[in-house]
Amino acid sequence: MLHQALHLLPTLAAAPPAHADSGAAATPGGQLLMLVPALCVLAALFSALSGPLKIRSKIPGYFSVACLAGAFVAVLLTYLGHESGVKIAHGFEWITFKWGDGPGQALTGNFAFYVDSLTLLWMLFVTGLGALIALYSVEYMADDVGLGYARYFFAFNIFVLSMSCLVMADNLLLLFLGWEGVGLCSYLLIGYFYKKPVAVAAAKKAFIVNRIGDLGLVLGLLATFVAFGTLGYDPLFAMIRAGVDAKGAPIADSWVTDVIPLLLMAGAFGKSAQVFFYVWLPDAMEGPTPVSALIHAATMVTAGVFLIARMYPLYAADDDHMALSLVAWCGAITALWSATIGMSIFDIKRVMGYSTISQLGYMFAGLGLLAPTGAAFHTLTHAFFKATLFLAVGAVMHGFGGQLDLRRLSGVARMRGFGIVGLAMLVGSLNLSGVPGTAGFFSKDMILAQGFSTPASMIEAPQAIAWVLLLTAGLTAYYTFRAFFRVFTGPVEYLPGDDEHLLEHGRHPKGTTLAEWHKQHGHGHGHDHAHTELTGVAARRAHGRKDFDPTTEEFDPHPPGWAINASLVICALLAIAAAALYFVKTPHAEEGGWVGGMIERSSAAFHSPHEFNLLGITSHSAMYLVSALVGLTGIAVAAFLHAPKGWQGLFLGSRDTAATSRADALTPRLGRVARWARAKWYVDELYDWFLVKPLRGIAYVSSWIDKLLVDGLVDAAGALPARVGRVLRPSQSGVLHGYAAGMAGGVALVLLLVLIVLN
Amino acid sequence: MMLASLIIVPLAFALFIAVGPERSAARVSLVGMLATLGLSILAAFAFDWGFGGQFQFGMSVDWLPGLGLTLSLGVDSVALMLVLLTAVLGPVCVLASWTAITERVKTYYAWMMVLQAAMIGVFAARDLVFFYICFEFTLIPMFLLIALYGSTNRMRAATKFFLFTFTGSVVALAGLLYVAWHHAQTRGVWTFEIDALELAARTLPPHVQALILGALLLGFAVKVPLFPLHTWLPLAHTEAPTAGSVILAGVLLKLGTYAIYRFVLPFAPEAVIEYAYPLAVLCTIGIIYGGLVCWVQTDVKKLVAYSSVAHLGFCMLGMFALNHAGVTGSVLYMLNHGLSTGALFLLIGMMYERYHTRSMKEIGGLGARMPVWSTFLVFFVMASVGLPGLNGFVGEFLCLMGAFQASDAWGAGLWGTTPGDSTVGGTRGSLGPWVAAVAGTGMIIAAIYLLYMVGKVVFGTLREPPGHASHADHHAGDAHRAAGLPVDLTRREIGALAPIAALCVFLGVYPKPVLDAVQAPVERTVTTIAEARGKPKFRPPVELAPPAEHAAEGAHP
Amino acid sequence: MDLLTNPIVLYLVIALGAVGVCMALPRRGVSPQLVGGIIAAVAGGLIVLVLSLRAARQGGPDAAPNLFFYVFAAVALGAALRVITHPRPVYAALYFILTVLASAGLFLLLSAEFMAFALIIIYAGAIIITYLFVIMLATQAPEAGKEHLLAEYDTVSREPIAATTAGFVVLGVLTAMLLGGGAQLPPAPAADPSQTRLAQLPRKIEQSLRDAGCLKGGGALARSSLGDPVINWSDRTVQIEGPDGSRTWAPMPDGLELSNVEGLGFSLLEDHPGSIEIAGVILLMAMLGAVVLSRKQVEHDEELKRRRAHQLADAGGAVR
């Protein structure tokens, strides 16, 4: 792929014609985007080689940042030069071959990019956030300089590479390459702390759950090929626009528009952690936080949204929008479901994880409610504010030795050096809660409003979906600020965690040796969220001491350095600025601002119907009020239950230690519900009991069958001659004459018989 | 002469090794393998890839003209690829045995060279008898490699391997001889030229073809191995020395698939059409069953061995899809499986050399101890799982694609209905998609068991066998030094793995040359099948409806 | 009742032979070997007589009587009987040589000259000599008059009656079958199809033509473009080329035919090339096997050691 970069200039001049037979508007161009994979490969190779080359510095990190920034610039330049229409940048022929001239007799899986505004929208935040988070990682991973650094940045760059392939692919096959590639990187990065069994299990789980969805995607690909005879978007969209499949049969009410969208949906749900597939994402929080920010919040998990947005023409081509209804309902249910879990668990990073699932549910609901613009906008804003949140949480984690339990941290924002982190967290939380004026507010509003406007004739019970989403919005505001109030406000108080970095380098806070430390903690120290006992917190209180001097303590919470702060600031600013995009007027779309313009110019364009109009109020203006109200209520409840006294808690709170709050009094009253919610509704256990264990049982049975039945039959067949031999053995006395006599007698007998017969 | 030299050179080196001193055997063998590799690369350059469907480098020497026996050689692009695969794995195997084999070194390497010659002979043969001789002759060196250099249960494994595969191929021989006899009956001449027999076999009535199919499959499916006939494989793999496993997985199994590709499909096309669906179901069962059995293994090598059962299920599924995509995928799968699974066995062998155990109960978390080894392991596991961008994916996807579309290739006689015309919506239209969907779960199971293995062996907390407890600190233990091996891989070992890894990446990122090269032979096979169906191969091309005017305004009402 | 065709007579004669052979077999104590031998000879003679009479009855005028056959057959069978009855292995082997010689004589009568001499050279000359070596290596022949020192396994035969019965059932059945046919041997080969192979021996033809005086004045055998002689088999003429290049037909000389050795050679190398390869492989393997076996270091096994120890103990006991 490196040669692509080298030959960039010539190919810019003379790109080969692609899909000459499609007759659509695609034109060659956008070769500049070839720089993106090229730079990623370059950075990945450099990072990988830095291991064997024994580079023990941050150079690979900075190199990656530079390359990713370069990639971002390439995307930006392409965007600036992009007007409308579709350009196809041809790289090389990947899995391309032909065995006939008819439809469906050639497989075209080129390494080529389909450049339209949807692609560019996604690529802008993928590469932009990629570069930003790479910068953050440079500092975050500083403890692992060396082999770990090489591993980390290799996977990181390969991730951006795969994500670019996924987003920019000109055909579904290349999309699948990226799809699996991001899965691999996700696997490698979740399992980055490979000595932690929890991380390894989480990585495995993520990969396998994704694979299950991928099966749907593969089958969807195959069905697409069968129906349309191609996997390239350009000819595909041409046929869908014409409403026919490869044989010219109408698709509107055929199996094509039912089966393929459902299969693709399965893939999308797997990657984006929806409904049955969500279980991998919370566990994925075992990875380093920048990874969670980039992969498991901002980019990779939105691949499912992207896939459906990309294939939106096919979804929309169905008469009864069956698949879209399903998408919407699944999204809404997931949103609510994971929000309930987010409300009850104590691990702030996992709270963010569940919140991501919930917000992804929003996006899918948006897609399903015929608001692709809203979904895309929410994806964009979510990418920024969720990245901000994760980076902030990561900074806390980094500073406190991996501590994530919100009952063991308090008043972090007031500690020296953590100001920026607190502010960034606040920005992110406001966005996530949908406080009026923030980007998150507008993007969420677009989806909600559409939900109340979409006629029930197009989607099954859209209003119900919208109510569910509205409820979720309130819960979201609650759990977001629950985490914020508990960790960032209140008395300064902390208990350091058991960060993997510290473990690796043998310097544990208590100054104990590794072995002793292990003895004290045993295993399973990865998931503090499940712990309810809070030993030793009291010993480490530092009530109201703003001048808390860390040097007198064994543990030194180190505040973030410039790289982390810089990326936090940029990220937070972007999250704020994203709101402005809503007000950008474009000639391409009536609403949705800049994103609306981008979507309208792409294949995902869909003119959503507006039917709601009560007393002259459009659904949007109604939603402004309602969702603002819901969001603020959620915050207020959070403040009442979790906030400290005084202005920090909006004068509602009463908390004065890290561990206790008003919520503690409330929880027992909820009885089992709270316990079950905290146990994540026992979904993992259910899966374990009803899926994993039976499957493993079948595997054991198969193994026994193999050993006893299949192999046993073979062995029995092999033993048959031996058995027969054992029966006949006594006749073999070993005396030569015996054999000879037998033979002679036999011959005599046979001859006699012959004689008798002949006569 | 090109091909003859490819067979003669390894044999000559085998002779050198046999008469030469014990100490230089490994080096001579390496030189011999490299010479073979060089020759095969030369052959690849001399080959006219534009005419890949024709047999090139043909040569024919009369052997016993009275019986119509000749020594005729020739390769088309598929065979040449497999020759290349064999040649590539040769030096790798020698490197893998460098320190592992310490006794009877001469015998070992001499047989290895003989094996190499026999395997190349199988792919290069254009005469049935010569093919069969080479096919069977591979058993003897392999038997000895397992029986003399294997681990504890080696004698049983070797015997089982030998008897199982030999019994099968005797039946296959009967089938092949019947075809030759039929040729002699109808044409009046005895010949064993594969081309002539191919034409003769197709004139057989369908029920005889079915018998031929059964006989050939019984012989060749054992070698593949197809689902119920696989039990020799795990045992042979676990007991064989590393190089033996590599060759076994890399090339010997391909002898079976190649034989099916070369004989079963062209010799009995009508019967294949008839029985392809049940066979595909069998492959599917093999995929899932093999995968599940993998999952509960504790012996790493056995796990990878069972994974071959699952993987070759995909390969055969593509083959029995009987359409272009499927057969192409199947051919690619042969190459890819040879590379990635061969490399996995190599890696496990390296681990075994260091720890003398392969049980996942005793070892774990080796990522901390052997980063380079672990990197390679993860890499090849990913190739094996079928990650796009690495070699495994291309073949797997095409096989699935073939199966998905296979409905209209599969015969209907057995099921009493007429073949569906379109793939989905025809009478039997949904069979292919269902088979593909069920087989597709094999992808998931592959991820489960391979990642399970990686999770146990590479990741997690470091666990080493009791004898190696002294390595808990960060320097090499005495046991390693005793074996002359450092903790992590040596340059020799990396040298053995790196070329395979490079090939994996190349074939994954740019499979185009291979795809193009195999088109012509696959075309030939698929056309044979299509002709046997008595239907025109190509459906008349349907005009693409031009995009209507109003389409631009929006797809929805 | 025709004695010649009545099977009962035949079976009685066969039974007589069996009794004779049984008596001739070595046994402990008094063995009526000479008597047995005579009885067996008489029985054999009777059967041959029956055969001959039948032949004479059926035979045409050209039925060629042959004294040599009777002599060779008698010697061969007599010597064979002695092979299996002589208690001393060396003598048995020597009698075997006699059998071989007599068989070679029979071969000569059957116009298989090459095989006759090959038999003598290979069998009598090589194989039996090897046997003799081994016998001498393995047994120590006692002097005359001390026959009781012969090994027990040489002097006592096992199950003589059963064995003889089995053998003579076979012989009886075979003979009964033989009596079914009495085909004459055809005359010595004159113009059998294999003679066309002469065409592959141009120099032999040329030599015989020259000897017959057909090639005078520097004439030569005419050759086709492939170098073969031009022969018309139907009237047995061959084309010859005069010194001036003119071609004429000349009759083939009378004695010109494929000799036994030539015929055998053609048969061996043209009709059975595969078999000769296999024979070669068998010989090679046998040689290898013999080498491997004889190189093997053997140790006296437990059985022998035990026996030796017994003998020593007995001897010691006697001394004491």
Added chain:
Amino acid sequence: MSDALTLAQQGWPAAFPAVTLAHYLFVSAAMFTVGLIGFLTRRNLIIMFLCTELMFQAAGIALVAFGRYHLDFSGQTFVIFILTVAAAEAAMALALVVLLFRKRETLSADEWTEMKG
């Protein structure tokens, strides 16, 4: 030699009856029977092998006689193979006998019954 041969083939004196194929076959059968009986009764390994050679010899006579009868050389050709097999057998058998003799210093076949199953 050719004179003697002609004499032998023409038969002399004429008092003896003609010789037919059956004569030779009877000689062959009788020799085979003698060999068979010898093999069954004798207990010396070497003699037993000699007896097998006798049986070979008998087969050879039958083959040559049939060959003569059919005017075909194949019969004689097969005698060559019989010779081959006999030679090979002699080599192997004698090597084995020597081996066994060295081990137990006896030629009795009854001593060797270890090969029973």
